[in-house]
Amino acid sequence: MKSQQIRQQFLDFFESKKHEIVPSAPLVLKNDPTLMFVNAGMNPFKEYFLGNSTPKNARIADSQKCLRVSGKHNDLEEVGVDTYHHTLFEMLGNWSFGDYFKKEAIAWAWELLTEVYKIDKDIIYVTIFEGDEQDGLDRDTEAYDFWKQHIAEDRILNGSKKDNFWEMGAQGPCGPCSEIHVDIRSAKEKALTPGASLVNQDHPQVVEIWNLVFMQFNRMADGSLKNLPQQHVDTGMGFERLAMVLQGVTSNYDTDVFKPLIREIETITQTKYGKTTETDVAIRVIADHVRAVSFSIADGQLPSNNGAGYVIRMILRRAVRYGFTYLDKKEPFIYQLVETLASQMGTAFPELKSQKNLITNVIKEEESSFLKTLENGLTLLDRMIDQLKSKKKDILDGAKAFELNDTYGFPKELTRLILSEQGFKMDEEGFNKALKKQQDTSRRASSQETSDWTIVQEDETQEFIGYDQLEAEVKITKYRKVQTQKDGDQYQLVFNMTPFYGESGGQTGDKGYLESPDGDTVYIVDTKKENGENLHITKNLPKQIEGFHKLIVDKGYRAKTSANHTATHLLHQGLRAVLGTHVEQKGSMVRSGYLRFDFSHFSKVSDSELKEVENFVNARIQEQIPLEENRSNTYENAVKDGAIALFGEKYGDVVRTIKFGRSHELCGGTHVANTSDIWHFKITNETAVASGIRRIEAITSDAVKDFFTEQSKRLEDIKKLLNAPNKSSEESIQQMMEENSALKKEIESLKREKAKSFKSELVNSAQNINGINFIAQKIDLDPKSIKDLAFEIDREMENLFMILGAENDGKATLSVILSKNLVKEKDLNAGQIVRELGKFxxxxxxxxxxxxxxxxxxxxxxxxxxDAARGYIV
Known part of the structure; x- marks a missing residue:
């Protein structure tokens, strides 16, 4: 059975059980600050489990893209080494939100596996939660009783809290789970060792394929468990492992999920999978990692130096490193695999096809950049090895190895390998110590302790009313305290309704204040969105919690932010009109003071194009176009009507569309009522973010007024400096430039004359030491002139060893030049010599x-x- 059929049969089966089939959410959930990536199938549905939102359908099924490379769920080091761990994987899942529970989940899992997929019942084992004394939880006999209706009791195994109690994190919904394992070993192996003894023992052919989680509890901040208002089912089946079982192979990488990529890697690298362990691991790493990086880029997460982007860059660099070291690929090649991946998986995940060019270009650029880093790292490591040799040491200091890794991006494994090849070792303990020190510093800087919610009003669902009003009488429904290293103590308040916009979609959250019935005022410094709720951030709590409070949004802050948000829509329209419809938004940041807009385009935007875009936006502002808004459209109808949807965004069943003339987008942010409210639009900067991604920064409204005022003041200051009342500023500056050019030529001429006088002096000072013409002098010249002089003397004098010192602006420079025959015959190296003399x-x-x-x-x-230079030749 092909992998596409396997995925489709799963979805068809649960559709027959009245489940709504939903598409995979993006790998990065924009409105969940607790997660870097979606690492489990349940992540996109957290708001349902927490009771913050109600799904349209209580039964859902999907195939969710997941990435496990950070935090609690981190399989990175196992990827490639074994045959069943991955960074990116598909999680086939069925969900019940307060509907069916253990009986149906178990019965349907058994039916699908044994009757639809026809898996042999005799290779299946299941586990149930054995209970936990510390949490006061008994053995899950309910799940046991349901399982024994389908499977022999000796195949129902007890599982520990570690394996059979699923938790979202340190806090949140959790519950016992029941795992399904399969034993695909040969009959001979099964006869020697019972399969039951290998369950959850990391055996590559006795693997877990499905986990049925029964969410019954909520883990509180103090570690206690409370019953959830409703019981939920959350299941996750590893698609790649299921394909391994159904296709009769013993490795995920032998399935048609990975085979096309492996064949392409073999062709490009001229290697053969299955020949050596090192080569096999490298090929598996690359095949796995290109999937993770490609899907991430398609979902809008580009490689970068921080956050989720840093993780994606790290994954790609790990793949490059394996290709460089074990497949002898010194040039970019991983980008060539994107075509194969898009062809193979583009039907199930169309974003791979639509974003193929972007993915390809970004990966190629990242590969090229890192290969240069590898070259630089090799040079630095060579110097360190030279120092080890000169000091007769055989272990590289761990702190230096860590600096190579942390500052220069040079992989630890590669450092260890190269050292080993030359007979040296790396101080592993020192490396780990330096790493831990950095991690501790980072952890302290970002540490946060969050208390449990204090519930004031039960069963209140928050309503956002901020599109229509900026003030409201509200009630506090819950609040909690957050202690952070960076910001100190803060409080997060949730109200039954709010006019405050929570940060999302690139738009900053509202600021403002709260007035209590007793006259107390509490300032709201920010508003964040988390799991469908707007969290209002304050430095202190109101003295009176209960009763009605008045929420008031900072109108000026909101107006400026809205103007910038509308401007991003007009900018998007303008870029597509001027540059072409290939332009797609790849990110934005909307603040009250400025806006930032990232978009796909494969060359620098010229000054004339930028001016044309700027004029386009300002023309729309002058047209005074009113806002057309639809808050109750369906996603399908909105896109059909021409609204632009952004890749990497998760849209609900009901969407909001924003229209200003021909600008038509899906958007949940705040906007001006009329484009004239923007006043004016000014582009302040255009730059590259990544290969194929450009960034424009711009300002509107009061910020433009301030900009023009500042520019006018600068012009007046320039006029005063020029002190030329009878000439225009342009004429005066032109005259100064001509005079400056003439003076530069005169200075260069003087420098050449000065260098000529030094040349004779240096040649005459040469000493013949052991057949070498040795010159060592301190001279008064700039570095460029010294270099020109050195090469001129080298052309005229044989067997030259010259070192020149100079002082410029309080800094010292040393320059060493050697005749090329000395480099070969005397084994001298100017680079090594100047490094040592530089210590002086x-x-x-x-x-x-x-x-x-x-x-x-x-x-x-x-x-x-x-003086010390003489020692190299005497």
Whole structure:
């Protein structure tokens, strides 16, 4: 059975059980700050489990993309080494929100596996929760009784809290679970060792394929458990493992999920899968990682230096490193796999096809960049090895190895491998110590302790009314305290309704204040969105909690933010009109003071194009286009009507569309009532974010007024400086530029004359030491002139060893040039020499064996460096 059939049969089966089939959510959930990536199938439905929202259908099924590379769920180190762990995987899941529970979940799982997929009943084992004394939980005899209706009792095994009690995190919904395992070993192996003894023992052929989670409890901040108002079912079946079982192979990588990628890697790298362990691991890593990176980029998460983007960059670099080290690929090649992946999985996940060009270009650019990093890292590591040799040591200091990894992105494994090849070792303990120190520092900076919610009003669902009003009489439904290292103590308040917009969709959250019935005022410094609720951030609680409070949004802040948000829509329209319809939004940040807009485009936007885009937006502002809004459209109808939906966004059943003339987008943010409210639009910067991604920064409204006022003031200041009342500023500046150019030519001429005088002096100072013309002098020239002079003397003098020192702006420089025959015959290296002599000036440097330079902060050490240079030839 092909993998596409396996996925479809799962969805068809649960559709027959009255489940709504929903598409996979993006890998990054924009409105859930507790998660870096979706790491389990239940993540997109957290708001339902928490009771913050009610699903349209109490039964849902899907195939959810998941990524496990950070936090509690981190399988990265196992990926490629074994045959069944992955970074990205599909989780086939069926869900019940307060509808069916253990009986139906167990019966349907058995029916699907044994009757639809025809898995042999004799290779199946199931586990149930054995109970936990600390939590006061008994054995899950209810699940046991349901299972024994289908499977022999000796195949129902007790499982520990670690394996059979599922928790969302330190807090939140949780409950006992029942795992389904299959034993696909040969008959001979089964006869030697019972399968029951290998369940949950990380055996590659006795693996868990499905986990049925029965959510009954809520884990509180103090560790206690409380019953949830409703009981839910959350199941997750590993698609890749299921394909392994149904396709009769013993490795996930032998299924048609991975085979096309592996064949393509073999072709590109001219290697063969199945020949050596090292090659096999490398191929598996690359096949796995290109999926994770491609799906992430398709969902809008680009590689970067922080957060989720850093993790994606790390995954890709891990793949590059395996190709570099074990497949001998020194040029970009992973990007070529995107075509195969899109062809293979584009039907089930159309974003791979629509975003194929972007994915390909981003990966290629990232590969090229990191391969340069690898080259730089190799150079640095070579220097460290030279120092080990000179000091007769055989272990590289762990702190230095960590610096290579942390500062230069050079993988620890590669450092260890290269050292080993040359007979050296790495100080593993020192590396781990440096790593732990950095992690502890980072953890302290981002540490946060959150208390349990204090419930004031039960069963209240928050309503957002901020599109229509900026003030409201509200009741506090719950609140909690948050202690952070960065911001100190804060409180998060939830109201039964709110006019405050919670940060989402790139738009900043509202600010404002709360007035209590007793006259107390509490300032709301920010508003965040989490699991469908707007959390109002304050520094302190109101003295009176119960009763009606008045919420008041900062109108000026909201107005400026709304103007910038509407401007992003007009900018998007303008970019598509000027550059082409290939332009797609790839991210945005809307603040009260400015806006930032990321979009797909494969070249720098020219000044004339930027001006055309700017004029386009301002023309729409001058047209005074009113807002057309639809808050109750369906996603399908909205897209059919021409509304632009953004990749990487999760849309609900009912969507809101925003229209200003021909600008038509799905959007939940706040906007101006008329484009004239924006006043004016000004682009302040255009730059690259990643390959194929450009970024525009711009301002509107009061910020534009301030910008023009500042520009006018600068012009007046320039006029005063020019002090030319009878000439225009342009004429005066042109005259100054011409005079400046003439002076530069005169200075260059003087420098050349000065260098000529130094040349004769240096040549005459040469000493013949052991057949080498040795010159060591401190001279008064800038670094460029010294280099020109050095090469000129080198062309005229044989067997030259010259070192020149200079002081410029309080800093010291050393320059070493060697005749090329000395480099070969005397085994001298200018780069190594200048690195050692650089210590005298408290600096460092390097370069080629023929010519190299060093810079330092101690000019008084120049003389000692010149004297020490003689030691290399005597």
């Amino acid at each position: 000036i408290q600096g460092g440097g390097g370069g080629a064996p023929h010519f190299a330079t060093a810079g330092g902060k101690n000019p008084s050490g120049i003389t000692a460096a010149l």
